[in-house]
Amino acid sequence: MLHYVTTNAGKVREAREYLDQVTPLDYDYQEIQSETLAPIAAYGARAAFEHVGEPVIVDDAGLFIDALDGFPGPYSAFVEETLGVEQVGQIARAQQTDSDRASASFRCVIAYCDGESFGATPEPVDRGRRGQDLAADERATATTDDTVDSGTVPVKLFEGTVLGRIVEPRGEGGFGYDPIFEHNGTTFAEMTAEEKNAISHRGRALAKFGDWFAKR
Structure with a gap:
């Protein structure tokens, strides 16, 4: 059984589009501070595996704004709550x-x-699976796949990115920064859940992980 460390039902539904068997795991691990997402997710995965003793996935995500040198990035949730x-x-x-x-x-x-x-890094994602995003910039599918060891339990990383720009808030759907993030002329908050999942950063990462996991 593959455990997804989350209490967000929407994340689990999205994961099940790419994974045959995945179950949510309510486990509150202490997050480390980092200027990038990978160490945070890797630390969480190790902690969760040590807790449950079975295969786990942990995700970390953020909004990176170029004009602000990537802020809020890994601190997106905290900044949303405070600023x-x-x-x-x-x-x-x-x-x-x-x-x-x-x-x-x-x-x-x-x-x-x-x-x-x-073993080897995953094969590239079949972009045909992201049918609503055929016009996306090539950078949007760039990934950083790595095996993180550091003398401890190895962790495999899968990254997904979607490009856009910051606009005046529009739309009633979504959550978090969705109303101010526009992709191809539409904010995430203006999209249906299906439209957003078809191009989402989490969906891209899940697709790549799903392809690799199916071969293990």
Whole structure:
């Protein structure tokens, strides 16, 4: 059984589009502080594996705004709670130039741990599975696959990214930064759940992990 460390039912539904058997695991591990997502997800995966003793995946995600040097990045949840989404959007738009147009990206890293070592890196994702995103910039599918060891239990990482820009809030759906993040002319909050999942950063990471996991 593969355990997904989350209490978010929406994440589990999205994961089941790519994985045959996955069950949510309610496990509250202590997150480390890092300027990048990968170490946070890797630490969580190791902690969860030690807790449950079975294969686990942990994800960490964030909004990275180019004009703000990647802020809020790994601190996105904390910044949302303290500063607020609209304030972040105002700051980003105030810093934009004609060249960057408040460019930003949503990124997600999925970390997998089962206590064993890993072989070759995964094959590239079949982009045909992301049918609603055929026009996406090639950078949006760039991934950082790695086996993190550091003398402890190995962790395999899968990254997904979707490019966009920061705009005035629009839309009633989604959550978090969705109203201010526009991709191909539409904010995440203006999309249906199916439309958003078809191009989401988490979906990209899950697709790549799913392809690799099916071969284990």
